[in-house]
Amino acid sequence: MAICSEYIKTIFPSIDEDLKQYVEGVLESSADDFEDVDEVYEAIGAVLHEVSSDKTEDDIKLICNELLNMLRPDKSSRSNGTLKFLDGPIQLGAMTENPVDEIKSIWVSQRDDTLKVDAKKLEKAEAKLQEKQGKRGKSDTKTPVAPKLQTASASQVINKKESKLEAKGNNRAQDIRIENFDIAYGDRVLLQGADLTLAYGRRYGLVGRNGLGKSTLLKMISSGNLKIPSHISILHVEQEVIGDDTLAIDSVLECDTVRQSLLEKEKAISNSINSGSNDPELSSKLSEVYAQLQNIEADKAPARASIILAGLGFTSQLQQNPTKTFSGGWRMRLALARALFSRPDLLLLDEPTNMLDIKAIIWLENYLQNWPTTLLVVSHDRNFLDSVPTDILHLHSQRIEAYRGNYEQFEKTKTEKLKNQQREYEAQLQQRQHVQEFIDRFRYNANRAALVQSKIKMLEKMPELKPIAKEAEVILRLPETEPLSPPILQLDEVMFRYVKERTIFSNVNLGATMESRICIVGDNGAGKTTLLKIIMGILTPSSGNRHVHRNLKFGYFSQHHVDQLDMNLNAVELLQQQYPGKPIEEYRRQLGGFGVSGDLALQTVSSLSGGQKSRVAFAAMCLGRPNFLVLDEPTNHLDIETIEALGKAIKQYTGGVILVSHDERLIRMVTNELWHCGNGTVKSIEGGFDEYRKIVEEELEAAQAK
Incomplete structure (x- = not known):
């Protein structure tokens, strides 16, 4: 390689040092792979043309041929049937009328920026070589290469002092410091050179735009990809409880492994004594187990587990049901209950309010305000972030900034x-x-x-000036609608029951107009989604009548729509599939109206964050130009800025809106009417959300008093 290096410097005296190293690196790494001069030219030809723009393609190919001859004499190419070699080094000084000393002074004293290769062209040349090598590798093995899966990865700088303490087993620190760490998802860098400090006993709210890596950060901590002291226990609530014959309350109690182990030991010793064993140590062992059970207050565990389950919406009867009888949403509640019961040193929660109704959210806010260990929660619920965290961690620009106080502060x-x-x-x-x-x-x-x-x-x-980078404002555009003359939508004496089941609700007499901004509230299972489906005509009332305007066109959004998106398509292809025949520009414009623009619109749906998928679902819904929106939990997975933008868009929308939501800020922002679903009927609440919250808090106080 030294000969090649000297030759390149002789032929191109003005070559930039970085480019020279790049060319040498390509030649050295691929020396054994080059088969002919064309492959050498493909690899470095573009770079050499930029360095010396006065040389023709044939000149550069001759130079590539000489380099190939130096690297692999047996592979130098033939041109016109005969081998071509340069007679000797080309002295550029001899090709000009200027004195050599003058030329030398120009080369040494200054660099001509026009001789530098464009970065994009450099990347293109490198990619071309990699593609060539990939093809050759494929043809050699004769087996197809599987596409590389997009996975998250992390790296960090380990503190030497803490590392030594960890190795000796002397690290007893309760605070968590993760210093100078990077996180990437596939080729995309999410965090670079970031620092994270979590003080014991404080509650942190992690906020930031969709797709920046909040959930990925939690996964990297819980999976051990980011190292924290080994004595600190972590629990990350991200997967629902497996459904089996275990009772809901037993599923929660099983989390206390110390209590469970002691109970099993107590049972084994008692069985031995009852079976007539004469071992004199059994009694003393049993006494020890009883003492340990008393120390951990094992007798109070069932009551504590029951309180947590009740707060999350499990009635006494539901607590005695096997886990396999619950839906996915209720199993996620069980997973949350298990986490709250086990009290790890570090509790990681990712959007815990998504699966809860308003009553359960209010209970959880109150419960977490007294959380004894360290809490790190990702949430986009403004009210929750104002009530629970003591600190806010703002993820932006590939780093994390810490702020004292709640979200408002x-x-x-x-x-x-x-x-x-x-x-x-x-x-x-x-x-x-x-x-x-x-x-x-x-x-x-x-x-x-x-x-x-x-x-x-x-x-x-003077320090280099950089303008202040502000995050772009999120704007959502809902479709324009034509006014419809009333009546628009009316339910008269509606009753509904599923076959062989109890009546969900009856005596429902409600109506909506194009100016309606109605929010339906109530406990999970009270029939909110069922009511939405009756309004849209998906379900037929068991009795009573539903009247709708003949030109009323519903736009329906639910989280199931997000789950049912074809994950193998990109956002543009998805809209093409649902609404064929439109120009590509229209699909892109529609997606751009919901913040899915540029390369984001061409990524596969599977690679998008939860919030980005929701935006794609919104764009698809609105492309049909509905004049009445029915939104079932639209804020799940959306970031705070997008929820604000959705609120503004709903206020400006000229059609009617009915939504089911647990986001208190959105409800207060847009609704002019509240329908309460519960006690076997649906009624409009006078006094709006303040009145409903007061009712919920009274119910919680009454339940705690029992």
Whole structure:
């Protein structure tokens, strides 16, 4: 390689050092793979053309041939039937009328930026070589290469002091510090050089835009890809409980492995004593087990487990049901109950309010306010983030910034911080302009030469100015609608029951107009989704009548729609499949109206975050131009900024809206009417959400008093 290096420097004296190293690297790594001069030319030809624009393709191919001859003499190419070799090194100095010393001084003293290769062309050349090598490898093995799966990966710098303590088993720190770490998902970098500190006993809310890596960060911590002290127990609530014959309450109690182990030991010893064993140590062992059970207050565990389950919506009867009888949403509640009961040193929660109704969310907010260990929660529920966290961690620009206080305090601090940074930026910009004006004014004034030079040095030492990067505002565009004359939608004396089941609700007399902004609230299982399906005509009332305007066109959004998206298609293909025959630009414009623009629209749906999938589902729903929206839990997985944008879009929408939601901020923001689903009927609540929250809190207080 030394010969090749010398040859390249001789032929191209003005070559940039970085480019020279790149060319040498390509030649060295692929020396054994090159079969002919064309492959060498494909690998480095584009780079050499940029370095010396006056050379023809034949000239560069001759140089590539010479390089191939140096690397592999047996593979040098033939041109026109005969081997071609350069007679000797080409001296560019001999090809010009300028004196050699003058040329040398130009080469050494300055670099001509026009001789640098465009970064995109450099990447293209490198990709071309990799593609060539990939094809050759494929033809050699004769077996197809499976596509690389997109997976998350993490790396970090380990603190030497903590590493030594860990190795000796002396690390007893309760605080968690993850320093200088990176996280990537496939080729996309999510976090780079980030730091995360979690103080014991504090509650952290992790916030940031959809797709930036919040959920991935939680997974990297829980899976051990990011190292924390081994004595700290972690529990990440992300998967539902497996359905089997275990009772719901027993499923929660099993989490306390210490209690479970002691109970099994107590049972085994008691059986031995009852079977007539004469071992004198059995009694003392049994006494020890009883003492340990008393120390951990094992007798209070069932009551504590029952309180947690009740708070999450499990009645006394449901607590005695096998886990296999519950739906996925209820099994996720069980997983949350198990986590709350086991009290790990670090509890990781990812969107815990998604599976809960408003009553359970209020209970969870109150319960977590007294959480004794460290909590890290990802949530987009503004009210939850104002009630629970003691600190906010803001993930943006591939790093994490910590703020003291709840979300409301974080917003105020962040806004003030951005204002200060903007003021500082403008002040620095003004100072730079002032100095530059002085330099320009007195540059050719001999009396001010020293002062001008001083100002130039001062300008060079000033820190590089970067404009304040603000996150782009999220805007959602709902379709325009034509007005319809009333009546629009009316339910008269509606009753509904599933076959051979109890009546879900009866005596329902409600109506909606194009100006309606109605939110349906109530406990899970009270019939909210059933009511939506009756409104849209998906289900037929068991009795009573449903009247709708003949031109009413529903747009229905539910989380099931997100789950049912074809994960193998990209967003544009998905819209093409549902609404064929439109120009590509229209699909892209529609997706762009919901924040799915650029390369994001061409990624497979499987690679999108939960919030991005929701936006795609919204775009698909609105492409049909509905004039009445029915939204079932639309905020699940959306980030706070998108929820705000959805609220603004609903307020500006000219059609009617009925939604089921547990997001208190969205409900307060958009609704002008509240329907309460419960006690076997559906009624409009006078007093709006404040009145409903008051009813819920009274019910919770009454339940705790029992």
